[in-house]
Amino acid sequence: MPLLVVELFAGVGGFRLGLEGPPGSERDGDFKVVMANQWEPSTKTQHAADVYVKRWGLIPKEEGATLYIHPEHDDDLFLNEDISKVPIKEIPKHDLLVGGFPCQDYSVAKTLDKAKGLQGKKGVLWWEIHRIIKAKKPKHVLLENVDRLLKSPVKQRGRDFAVMLACLSELGYVVEWRVINAAEYGMPQRRRRVFILAHKRGTEQHRILSRKKVNAIEWLTESGTIAKAFPVHRTPEQLVFEQHLLSEGEDFADLSERFNKKGLPGNKSPFENSGIMSKNRFWTLRTEPRFEGKYQILSDVLLTPGKVPDEYFLSTTSMTQNKGWKYLKGAKKEKRYGRDGFIYSYNEGGMIFPDALDRPSRTIITGEGGSSPSRFKHVVKFKPTKGQRKRLKLDSKEHNKIRENFRLLESEWVRRLTPIELERLNMFPDNHTEGASDSKRAFFMGNALVIGIIEKFAEVLAER
Ligand SMILES: C[S@@+](CC[C@H](N)C(=O)[O-])C[C@H]1O[C@@H](n2cnc3c(N)ncnc32)[C@H](O)[C@@H]1O
Known part of the structure; x- marks a missing residue:
């Protein structure tokens, strides 16, 4: 049975390519995207959605519909709608939720009306992801973001990521994260992004990471899901840093208000490039990539x-x-x-x-x-x-x-x-975005990810 996947903020389908392989190719069957969502707020024409539906052979359910279906399989849906307007009932059951989303202000405030509780800022897409995880409880969640997420905002370094971790902890997930630069694992582009991988109760990762005694160093450098896919050295002078998220009696608004307010020396974030979170505690450590394969270079992708x-x-x-x-x-x-x-x-x-x-x-x-x-x-x-x-x-x-x-x-x-060379730098198939203008094609690649990274995640997730 393949793991069923929902792809949020799908763009032109980088996660899907990494998990399933190119459209129409023989899939090895470990992953199957059952729904993708993509909607570009800044333009009327939905250029990325147009590429996606064309590549995967999807057609509108009815004329003018924002829901697209596959003419032969009824488990391949695409929704070209603002995710904040998508009701939960339209999102199918899935095992893995994936998406690359913007780094925004994740602060939480208490509402004036105390009975209503807590509130995050409007239009912040993390809260849409949170809403879906809360309702659908996928086994795993894999998110991609700029590495600035670990350090933002400037006046309270790490607050946004702390809020995100606390939310996932409350929903019963354990989390692993790592900042990965694709080029350091032999891929042709220097692209540094943070990958956040969460696991629900019932998964092997959850079982190990929710034990009373967590061997953080061992997980982060040897046996963890990310460590298996992306081997590392431990930076020798770096000690593991351990901290609780919510203190006794605190809620998310309190955490959001006080997290790292005094600032660490050098205005640093407490979050290093590698870490885990389990049951309201996190451990973080600086690691260095270990890669012995062949390094690809810019000249390799040139026409x-x-x-x-x-x-x-x-x-x-x-x-x-x-x-x-x-x-x-x-x-x-x-x-x-x-x-x-x-x-x-x-x-x-x-x-x-x-x-x-x-x-x-x-x-x-x-x-x-x-x-x-x-x-x-x-x-x-x-x-x-x-x-x-x-x-x-x-x-x-x-x-x-x-x-x-x-x-x-x-x-x-x-x-x-050229657009093909930009696609190759993200390890996309040649001409994946053909049909759009050259500057749109470049725009898609600036938004996309290096799919070799998702392929490595796919391998270890499938193994487990
Ligand atoms: C960083 S890009 C992700 C690109 C994708 N991983 C790929 O491989 O092409 C974020 C995407 O989210 C889309 N987006 C932004 N706001 C959205 C919203 N409210 N609902 C749905 N999609 C949205 C953008 O149009 C953009 O394509």
């Missing part, structure tokens, strides 16, 4: 030059113009004008330009697409074909001047990354 469309080549003007590539990628020390005419000095270091091909790539961000120059978009050097040189006049004087300026060889030129 052969002949396959790169002309619009990805950088133009000579875009390099040297005001606020062009040269300026934006470069180091700067300048005066800037704030609102109200306030003048401040602005400094930043230079970016490696073009990007290093012999290392994993930098993180893809949502603004990666489009031809306008940017500090954060990737630019690579490559050897254009004869045809491209001729067509784009790459042997002109202006081009040679730029080559001199940026220390490029005569045979080389520079370009942005």
